[in-house]
Amino acid sequence: xxxxxxxxxxxxxxxxxxxxxxxxxxxxxxxxxxxxxxxxxxxxxxxxxxxxxxxxxxxxxxxxxxxxxxxxxxxxxxxxxxxxxxxxxxxxxxxxxxxxxxxxxxxxxxxxxxx
Amino acid sequence: xxxxxxxxxxxxxxxxxxxxxxxxxxxxxxxxxxxxxxxxxxxxxxxxxxxxxxxxxxxxxxxxxxxxxxxxxxxxxxxxxxxxxxxxxxxxxxxxxxxxxxxxxxxxxxxxxxxxxxxxxxxxxxxxxxxxxxxxxxxxxxxxxxxxxxxxxxxxxxxxxxxxxxxxxxxxxxxxxxxxxxxxxxxxxxxxxxxxxxxxxxxxxxxxxxxxxxxxxxxxxxxxxxxxxxxx
Numbered sequence: 001x002x003x004x005x006x007x008x009x010x011x012x013x014x015x016x017x018x019x020x021x022x023x024x025x026x027x028x029x030x031x032x033x034x035x036x037x038x039x040x041x042x043x044x045x046x047x048x049x050x051x052x053x054x055x056x057x058x059x060x061x062x063x064x065x066x067x068x069x070x071x072x073x074x075x076x077x078x079x080x081x082x083x084x085x086x087x088x089x090x091x092x093x094x095x096x097x098x099x100x101x102x103x104x105x106x107x108x109x110x111x112x113x114x115x
Numbered sequence: 116x117x118x119x120x121x122x123x124x125x126x127x128x129x130x131x132x133x134x135x136x137x138x139x140x141x142x143x144x145x146x147x148x149x150x151x152x153x154x155x156x157x158x159x160x161x162x163x164x165x166x167x168x169x170x171x172x173x174x175x176x177x178x179x180x181x182x183x184x185x186x187x188x189x190x191x192x193x194x195x196x197x198x199x200x201x202x203x204x205x206x207x208x209x210x211x212x213x214x215x216x217x218x219x220x221x222x223x224x225x226x227x228x229x230x231x232x233x234x235x236x237x238x239x240x241x242x243x244x245x246x247x248x249x250x251x252x253x254x255x256x257x258x259x260x261x262x263x264x265x266x267x268x269x270x271x272x273x274x275x276x277x278x279x280x281x282x283x284x285x286x287x288x289x290x291x292x293x294x295x296x297x298x299x300x301x302x303x304x305x306x307x308x309x310x311x312x313x314x315x316x317x318x319x320x321x322x323x324x325x326x327x328x329x330x331x332x333x334x335x336x337x338x339x340x341x342x343x344x345x346x347x
Binding site for chain 1: 116117118119120121122124125158159161162164165166167168169170171172173174175176177178179180181182183210211212213214215216217219220221268271275279280281282289292293296297300301303304306307310311313314317318321322323
C-alpha cells in the first residue's frame with residue numbers, strides 16, 4: 001500500500017473510531033432513550049421551556065413510518081455518494097486516458113485544453 | 116441543527132427568512148457566474164453538493180449519548196467560497212424538509228442561516244486565516260471544516276435561545292441548555308467532518324490538481340505541478 005493510501009485509510013479508521021467509541025463505551029447508558037437525535041432533544045427542551053408552545057405548521061409530507069424515513073435518509077446518502085463516485089471515476093478515467101495516449105508526463109485533458 | 120417544522124414563532128421564522136434570502140440570492144448569482152466562467156467547474160460543484168448530501172444524512176453517535184449529523188459545507192466553502200454553499204446547502208435543506216419531514220419550510224430561513232450561511236462563512240474565515248499564517252493546507256482544511264460544522268450548531272442554539280428564553284434565567288440560561296444539546300454533541304462530529312474533508316481534499320489533490328490550482332486552493336510547488344505549469 002502506498003504512503004498516500006495508508007494515510008487515507010488511517011483517516012477513515014479515525015472517523016470510524018470516533019463514531020463507534022461512544023457506543024462501545026456505553027455513553028448512552030442511564031438515559032431514557034440513549035442516542036436520540038439532538039434535533040428531537042431540542043423539541044423536548046422547547047416543551048420544557050415553554051409548555052404551552054404549539055407548533056403552528058406541520059410538514060406537508062411526513063414519512064409514514066420510521067423505516068420509510070430511514071429509507072429516505074439512505075436514499076439521500078446514496079445519491080450523494082453516487083455523484084461523488086461518478087466525479088472521482090471520471091477524473092480517474094481522464095487521467096488514465098491521457099496516460100494511455102502516451103503523452104510524456106501525462107496531463108489531464110482539461111489542463112492541456114486551456115493552454 | 117434542523118429546527119423542526121413550526122417550532123419557531125412566526126416572527127422569528129420570518130426574520131431568519133429575511134436574513135437568509137439575500138445570501139441565497141447572491142449565492143445563485145455567484146454560482147451561475149462560476150458555471151459560465153468555468154464550465155469545467157460544474158462537475159466539482161456537483162461533487163461539493165454531493166458531499167453535503169452525504170454528510171447531512173449521516174446521524175452519528177456522540178460522546179453526549181445522543182446523536183447528530185455533520186453538515187459537509189466546509190468543503191464547498193473552501194473550494195468555491197461561501198456564497199456558492201448558500202445555494203447548495205439550501206437545496207439539501209429543502210430536500211430534507213420536503214421529503215424527510217426533517218427541518219421544515221417555516222424554519223427553512225433559520226436552518227439556511229445556520230447551515231448554509233453562518234457555517235460556511237465561519238469555516239472559510241478560519242481557513243483563510245490559517246492559510247494567511249502559512250499553515251499547511253491540510254491543517255487549514257481541517258479547521259475550516261471543523262468550524263463550519265461547529266458554528267452551524269452554535270448558531271442553531273442561539274436561534275432557539277432567542278425564540279425560547281428560560282423563564283428564570285432568560286436568554287443565557289436557555290443558550291446553555293441548547294448549547295449542551297447541540298454544540299457539545301457536535302464537537303466529536305466536527306472532528307470527524309474535518310478528517311473526512313481532509314480526505315476528500317487529498318483525493319482531489321491526486322485526481323484534480325489543475326482544478327485546485329485554478330481555484331487557488333493548491334499551489335504550483337511540487338514537481339508534478341511544475342510539469343502541469345509548463346504545459347499551460
